[in-house]
Amino acid sequence: MVHVGIGYDVHQLVAGRALFLGGVEIPHTKGLDGHSDADALMHAICDALLGAIGEEDIGHFFPNTDPRWRGVPSKIFLEEAARQIATRSGRIVNVDATVIAQAPKIYPHIALMKQRVAAALGVSEKQIGIKATTNELMGFIGREEGIAAMAVASVDLPE
Ligand code: MG
Numbered sequence: 001m002v003h004v005g006i007g008y009d010v011h012q013l014v015a016g017r018a019l020f021l022g023g024v025e026i027p028h029t030k031g032l033d034g035h036s037d038a039d040a041l042m043h044a045i046c047d048a049l050l051g052a053i054g055e056e057d058i059g060h061f062f063p064n065t066d067p068r069w070r071g072v073p074s075k076i077f078l079e080e081a082a083r084q085i086a087t088r089s090g091r092i093v094n095v096d097a098t099v100i101a102q103a104p105k106i107y108p109h110i111a112l113m114k115q116r117v118a119a120a121l122g123v124s125e126k127q128i129g130i131k132a133t134t135n136e137l138m139g140f141i142g143r144e145e146g147i148a149a150m151a152v153a154s155v156d157l158p159e
Helices: 040-051 075-087 107-120
Strands: 002-014 018-022 024-026 092-100 129-131 148-154
Touching: 002 040, 018 040, 024 107, 024 129, 040 075, 040 092, 040 107, 075 092, 075 107, 092 107, 107 129
Parallel strands: 092 129
Antiparallel strands: 002 148, 018 024, 092 148
8 A cells, every 4th residue: 555755854054064955965155054964855755755654753763962863964864764664565656855945056966866865765766756946035945044845755565
């Protein structure tokens, strides 16, 4: 039976940090602040996958109070989500996600993001959708104070 999950994440943009989205380092004047590499796209996808199997969110598996996860690449969170699905004999059907960022331009990096997300999950790039939009200059995203991502995932689980 196919189960769906939803995920959302947001991080502040700050000076002095590298910007990682979908496992890709994107040249920019600011980066996302957080305990890990703060890859909001991978975090949203992770929560969508965990939600599809009825699990708790990414913070339950990787508390931001634990020094082991400081600065780690977020692909390890996706690898854990894939492992949780595999232990239930589940299969990822597809993931679809949207990055909401006023700047920088995300589109040129999407093909590589799909590759990196697919590799971390052990699936084909064809199963991964990633889009990007601006926030039309409105609100905190429009003011470039942060970047958000939302995702849905479907997982086929045995009944
Ligand atoms: Mg996060």
